[in-house]
Amino acid sequence: MAQLPFDPSTLSPADRARYDRMVDRRKAQGAGFGGPYAALMNHPQLCEKIEDLGYYLKFQGHLPRDVYQFVVLFVSRRTGAAFEWVDHIHHAEAAGVPSSLIGALQRGEDLGPVAAPPYDFVVQALESTLSWKNIPQPVQDKAIKAFGVEGFVELVVLSGFYQMFSSINEGFDVALPPGVETPFK
Numbered sequence: 001m002a003q004l005p006f007d008p009s010t011l012s013p014a015d016r017a018r019y020d021r022m023v024d025r026r027k028a029q030g031a032g033f034g035g036p037y038a039a040l041m042n043h044p045q046l047c048e049k050i051e052d053l054g055y056y057l058k059f060q061g062h063l064p065r066d067v068y069q070f071v072v073l074f075v076s077r078r079t080g081a082a083f084e085w086v087d088h089i090h091h092a093e094a095a096g097v098p099s100s101l102i103g104a105l106q107r108g109e110d111l112g113p114v115a116a117p118p119y120d121f122v123v124q125a126l127e128s129t130l131s132w133k134n135i136p137q138p139v140q141d142k143a144i145k146a147f148g149v150e151g152f153v154e155l156v157v158l159s160g161f162y163q164m165f166s167s168i169n170e171g172f173d174v175a176l177p178p179g180v181e182t183p184f185k
Helices: 013-028 036-040 044-060 065-079 082-095 099-107 119-130 137-171
Strands: none
Touching: 013 044, 036 044, 036 137, 044 137, 065 082, 065 099, 065 119, 065 137, 082 099, 082 137, 119 137
């Protein structure tokens, strides 16, 4: 599989301005603009739309930071998208996702014994979204009670967003940083 190259110097002036805005906005939040976004910049208008949604979910959304990062790790593990895992593992640890939960997820183990609330019902919701099934009413009720309706909607959208990013990362062979091995055996 070949990586999709991107060279910012080939952009039109309008697309270069678009690129610079996205890079600067993410940099102001301490976030980079590489990996999948570099591949997506081969279609600058589409990249901008995807980055807008990602920025909102990551920096302006309603989900607690630990839940957001857990969702990213869960989806990346289930889809095998190593880049997303590597890109988010330190953020998840810093946000307070329990190391026992991260370790079990990384090893592909049953999360039941280590998934305390809210992770227990988040796992159940993600099991549904990743198998393209309805989220059971009791799980939906718990998520709405914990995160509000908007947070619950974001939970489902975030699952789909990172499923899309898994497809982007794998489809465009987004490489891990030099010297970093795949986190999944």
